Amino acid sequence: MTDAPSPDVPPTTRTTTMEDRTMTTAQEVRPARQAARPPAGAARRSASRPRGTTSFGSRLAAVASAAWRPALVLLALFAVWWFVAWRELVPAYLVPSPGAVWDTMVEDWAMLAEHTWVTTMETVVGFVLASVIGVATAVLLVYSPTAEKSLYPLILFAQVIPKIAIAPILVVWFGFGATPKIILAVLIAFFPVVVSAVAGLRSIDPELLEMSATMGASRWRTFRKIRFPGSLPQLMSGLKVAVTLAVVGAVVGEFVGADRGLGYVLLLASGNLDAPLLFADLILMSLIGVVLFLLVELLERLLIPWHASRRGNLVLASS
Helix, strand or coil, X not given: CCCCCCCCCCXXXXXXXXXXXXXXXXXXXXXXXXXXXXXXXXXXXXXXXXXXXXXXXXXXXXHHHHHHHHHHHHHHHHHHHHHHHHHCCCCCCCCCCHHHHHHHHHHCHHHHHHHHHHHHHHHHHHHHHHHXXXXXXXXXXXXXXXXXXXXXXXXXXXXXXXXXXXXXXXXXXXXCCCHHHHHHHHHHHHHHHHHHHHHHHHXXXXXXXXXXXXXXXXXXXXXXXXXXXXXXXXXXXXXXXXXXXXXXXXXHHHHHCCCCCHHHHHHHHHHCCCHHHHHHHHHHHHHHHHHHHHHHHHHHHHHCCCCHHHHHHHHHXXX
């Protein structure tokens, strides 16, 4: 039912009034839409930035927030070291001052750099070989029950044997070059890689593997698409342990028979009671392990950014 036109208002006047109301309403709504719409430049910048990424400043702030606690602990340890040396609470030939260690590193830098490079090369080669052989062995153990029953006890037995006892035999077999040091680094770093890779390959959901087999995927395709990517979190944890143990293996091999490397310098410094050189050598050994560990950590960030452990690190760093 429509309302009858009022006799007091002409029809033309009533039509004009309705148009004015419509135009007024459109003018009120248009500024609100324009205010809600973001500027073109801001929309372009937000579209150009991928979803889930953060700016360089926020990343730098996250790194600083995560690093200030270890830096504070190191500063406290350095202060204790400096105080002990300054007050001569311990003889200088046992605990040298930080200044004496720094002077030794500056004066003997060419010699220390050469030996550091030798130890680093032995460590990296041993770690890479241990990673490749360890992953291949883990795949064999997971896919072959016969190989697991035959080889796994032998791998455990080889890990229990002290590697310092094997080092002289390796020197007799392979001489005084880099080969026995690399082999010793492989032997020490091999076991964590195998254990972590086996645990990772077996941690895949069986229903996911059954669905893959039902859809006709081959063993190689299932391994490449499901098993190996799913095992990366456990495998990367084992690799971070193995890379630090590889440093130990290379240095232990240099203890037994070598004329180069930080282990050889350590023997010379301890034999001559050269405490500053001894401390400088230990610092360089630690730096090698820390740098290699950080490189594996970076590789883990690139390979498994989707894993819950990586997201947990971001939460902890921001808290």
